[in-house]
Amino acid sequence: xxxxxxxxxxxxxxxxxxxxxxxxxxxxxxxxxxxxxxxxxxxxxxxxxxxxxxxxxxxxxxxxxxxxxxxxxxxxxxxxxxxxxxxxxxxxxxxxxxxxxxxxxxxxxxxxxxxxxxxxxxxxxxxxxxxxxxxxxxxxxxxxxxxxxxxxxxxxxxxxxxxxxxxxxxxxxxxxxxxxxxxxxxxxxxxxxxxxxxxxxxxxxxxxxxxxxxxxxxxxxxxxxxxxxxxxxxxxxxxxxxxxxxxxxxxxxxxxxxxxxxxxxxxxxxxxxxxxxxxxxxxxxxxxxxxxxxxxxxxxxxxxxxxxxxxxxxxxxxxxxxxxxxxxxxxxxxxxxxxxxxxxxxxxxxxxxxxxxxxxxxxxxxxxxxxxxxxxxxxxxxxxxxxxxxxxxxxxxxxxxxxxxxxxxxxxxxxxxxxxxxxxxx
Amino acid sequence: xxxxxxxxxxxxxxxxxxxxxxxxxxxxxxxxxxxxxxxxxxxxxxxxxxxxxxxxxxxxxxxxxxxxxxxxxxxxxxxxxxxxxxxxxxxxxxxxxxxxxxxxxxxxxxxxxxxxxxxxxxxxxxxxxxxxxxxxxxxxxxxxxxxxxxxxxxxxxxxxxxxxxxxxxxxxxxxxxxxxxxxxxxxxxxxxxxxxxxxxxxxxxxxxxxxxxxxxxxxxxxxxxxxxxxxxxxxxxxxxxxxxxxxxxxxxxxxxxxxxxxxxxxxxxxxxxxxxxxxxxxxxxxxxxxxxxxxxxxxxxxxxxxxxxxxxxxxxxxxxxxxxxxxxxxxxxxxxxxxxxxxxxxxxxxxxxxxxxxxxxxxx
Numbered sequence: 001x002x003x004x005x006x007x008x009x010x011x012x013x014x015x016x017x018x019x020x021x022x023x024x025x026x027x028x029x030x031x032x033x034x035x036x037x038x039x040x041x042x043x044x045x046x047x048x049x050x051x052x053x054x055x056x057x058x059x060x061x062x063x064x065x066x067x068x069x070x071x072x073x074x075x076x077x078x079x080x081x082x083x084x085x086x087x088x089x090x091x092x093x094x095x096x097x098x099x100x101x102x103x104x105x106x107x108x109x110x111x112x113x114x115x116x117x118x119x120x121x122x123x124x125x126x127x128x129x130x131x132x133x134x135x136x137x138x139x140x141x142x143x144x145x146x147x148x149x150x151x152x153x154x155x156x157x158x159x160x161x162x163x164x165x166x167x168x169x170x171x172x173x174x175x176x177x178x179x180x181x182x183x184x185x186x187x188x189x190x191x192x193x194x195x196x197x198x199x200x201x202x203x204x205x206x207x208x209x210x211x212x213x214x215x216x217x218x219x220x221x222x223x224x225x226x227x228x229x230x231x232x233x234x235x236x237x238x239x240x241x242x243x244x245x246x247x248x249x250x251x252x253x254x255x256x257x258x259x260x261x262x263x264x265x266x267x268x269x270x271x272x273x274x275x276x277x278x279x280x281x282x283x284x285x286x287x288x289x290x291x292x293x294x295x296x297x298x299x300x301x302x303x304x305x306x307x308x309x310x311x312x313x314x315x316x317x318x319x320x321x322x323x324x325x326x327x328x329x330x331x332x333x334x335x336x337x338x339x340x341x342x343x344x345x346x347x348x349x350x351x352x353x354x355x356x357x358x359x360x361x362x363x364x365x366x367x368x369x370x371x372x373x374x375x376x377x378x379x380x381x382x383x384x385x386x387x388x389x390x391x392x393x394x395x396x397x398x399x400x401x402x403x404x405x406x407x408x409x410x411x412x413x414x415x416x417x418x419x420x421x422x423x424x425x426x
Numbered sequence: 427x428x429x430x431x432x433x434x435x436x437x438x439x440x441x442x443x444x445x446x447x448x449x450x451x452x453x454x455x456x457x458x459x460x461x462x463x464x465x466x467x468x469x470x471x472x473x474x475x476x477x478x479x480x481x482x483x484x485x486x487x488x489x490x491x492x493x494x495x496x497x498x499x500x501x502x503x504x505x506x507x508x509x510x511x512x513x514x515x516x517x518x519x520x521x522x523x524x525x526x527x528x529x530x531x532x533x534x535x536x537x538x539x540x541x542x543x544x545x546x547x548x549x550x551x552x553x554x555x556x557x558x559x560x561x562x563x564x565x566x567x568x569x570x571x572x573x574x575x576x577x578x579x580x581x582x583x584x585x586x587x588x589x590x591x592x593x594x595x596x597x598x599x600x601x602x603x604x605x606x607x608x609x610x611x612x613x614x615x616x617x618x619x620x621x622x623x624x625x626x627x628x629x630x631x632x633x634x635x636x637x638x639x640x641x642x643x644x645x646x647x648x649x650x651x652x653x654x655x656x657x658x659x660x661x662x663x664x665x666x667x668x669x670x671x672x673x674x675x676x677x678x679x680x681x682x683x684x685x686x687x688x689x690x691x692x693x694x695x696x697x698x699x700x701x702x703x704x705x706x707x708x709x710x711x712x713x714x715x716x717x718x719x720x721x722x723x724x725x726x727x728x729x730x731x732x733x734x735x736x737x738x739x740x741x742x743x744x745x746x747x748x749x750x751x752x753x754x755x756x757x758x759x760x761x762x763x764x765x766x767x768x769x770x771x772x773x774x775x776x777x778x779x780x781x782x783x784x785x786x787x788x789x790x
Contacts, residue, residue: 185479188500200515
């Protein structure tokens with residue numbers, strides 16, 4: 001099959017042809033490789049530069065590569081946060097005609113971080129909890145659309161900062177299957193896989209001296225079960241109440257909105273006597289605040305960032321306009337031009353890769369709040385911004401495409417080193 | 427350890443009219459290695475997932491030992507899905523990698539060490555317990571992953587196409603290791619594959635499924651020697667059994683000028699004038715003498731010690747492609763005309779409509 005490289009891709013990028021497909025991924029030259037931190041992978045995964053962005057390349061069988069490519073495209077259509085599939089490369093061979101594994105190419109998500117890049121010295125318990133919470137939200141969303149993951153783990157997830165929390169993105173769909181509806185057994189199994197894998201990953205960090213001393217890996221990994229169940233119940237559970245308590249319908253809608261979900265379809269039933277009402281959400285959509293922010297301002301942000309920006313927009317409205325005086329879109333446009341955009345423009349160019357704009361804005365609001373507390377006065381945004389840039393932003397690393405530590409995999413046997421007595425470590 | 431029973435277990439997906447698994451009756455004995463095999467969409471994985479608790483059972487029930495687990499959540503069934511996730515953690519030793527699931531299950535340190543050591547001995551991993559995964563070969567890593575399942579001491583191991591993403595060489599190695607390990611452990615195992623060679627080489631017994639219906643269950647030898655129907659006949663064995671339709675004569679079936687006699691009782695059971703004949707490639711004698719069915723040789727596949735002759739014949743006015751095992755050193759060549767005669771006692775007959783086996787193996 002030498003010379004008949006086959007590329008299947010939804011985007012036409014001729015630069016794909018320039019990557020050294022005739023070499024095993026393991027020996028790709030340094031000039032093709034971008035260094036990004038990664039999690040634990042079954043397959044060799046490396047990152048390469050392509051037309052000004054970074055792609056992740058995974059070597060696997062042709063069947064698996066094609067299947068995962070299609071699965072990721074389907075998940076995207078279902079509006080699940082996941083990596084962007086770019087291409088499947090099959091029929092690879094070296095110049096000597098030796099067959100090479102096929103490859104799946106996905107686009108690296110800007111500002112996304114693997115969990116192993118979310119600490120400098122060691123992972124703190126509160127960060128661990130926030131990661132697990134973000135993964136629980138992703139898992140619930142996947143289960144609602146009927147996706148059984150089969151290999152839920154922190155390593156198979158990327159995280160984007162989201163106004164103090166994290167938003168989780170699915171990275172590895174290799175083991176996943178899409179069904180019309182998942183059985184309870186499938187959901188429970190995914191949850192158990194998640195619990196065990198997260199514990200394994202955290203225990204591994206502990207073994208490498210990368211967990212805070214007061215970090216309880218088993219306790220935190222167990223946390224996914226409760227977080228998942230609470231959200232699942234809120235999004236799908238039915239509740240029953242007396243006719244006279246019909247306000248509970250609105251209450252349920254508001255509770256879901258607060259959690260970042262919209263109800264697209266709600267089943268409402270009354271019993272034979274007409275005194276009892278039962279409600280159950282049938283179709284829910286994530287991104288309640290994201291959608292509102294996008295509609296009003298055109299800004300694309302994570303859910304909690306959107307909530308934070310909308311809160312600022314609301315307080316702007318109250319401060320500068322009487323209720324009902326000007327319509328919402330007009331005020332949003334004004335807030336964007338007078339508040340948000342000047343802040344983002346004021347960030348020095350060399351610091352723009354540090355954080356996403358919406359995250360910068362969120363952190364700036366926090367920073368101003370702390371300054372106001374310390375100095376017991378109102379701090380103008382411009383003053384807070386100068387301080388934030390100098391005190392906080394300048395000292396952060398770039399997270400647009402994190403470069404450090406180097407990539408690697410554990411697929412090659414290496415020299416055997418004797419360790420301590422294993423009995424001490426079980 | 428325990429037996430596994432599928433008792434008329436049925437899985438019907440919502441919106442579908444045909445069950446994915448239709449009233450499956452299957453008993454897996456304690457300690458047995460049972461392989462579920464069949465083509466894509468036959469219901470083998472669905473059956474395994476029903477046993478694992480991942481699929482609802484719409485009718486019938488599933489038992490592990492004497493316990494009805496039909497409505498028991500997966501994690502409470504005391505089963506282990508082997509190879510479900512074989513990521514190894516780089517900073518943990520082999521022992522930690524094998525034992526961490528016990529740690530989260532709250533099992534004490536001494537018990538953990540005992541179980542890890544036991545599993546490591548079985549897997550020939552004892553010398554590596556204090557090492558990190560990066561110091562292991564690919565095969566050793568596979569065994570560590572198996573160790574993770576073994577230390578949990580489950581009643582049943584479930585494996586769903588565990589070798590599908592390994593390269594050919596590692597697949598054969600791991601296949602042998604899994605089979606021998608299962609025999610050493612004696613844990614009841616249900617194994618799913620689409621590969622009949624894997625099924626034949628690994629299973630104590632094999633259950634063949636098609637369209638959600640169990641076709642036959644038996645030892646590899648049973649299935650090979652006495653397939654219940656045309657589907658099993660064609661599915662088990664590589665190269666596949668030759669299957670073609672032939673006219674019945676008064677006392678049997680004709681192979682060109684060579685008559686294969688069929689006993690009267692068997693003949694009496696056949697209602698149609700034609701029958702489906704099945705002959706394995708190795709159950710044929712090739713001559714150039716003019717006795718038997720004339721076959722034109724298309725290609726010879728050399729395999730060293732022996733070879734496969736692919737050719738065609740005309741039977742009842744239809745072209746029939748045939749495969750015949752031939753000697754590796756002395757065999758006809760492409761373009762030659764040869765005559766074939768089935769070996770005595772190795773002709774299978776199947777009902778032309780139902781595909782069901784007719785009678786015992788007949789005498790040629």
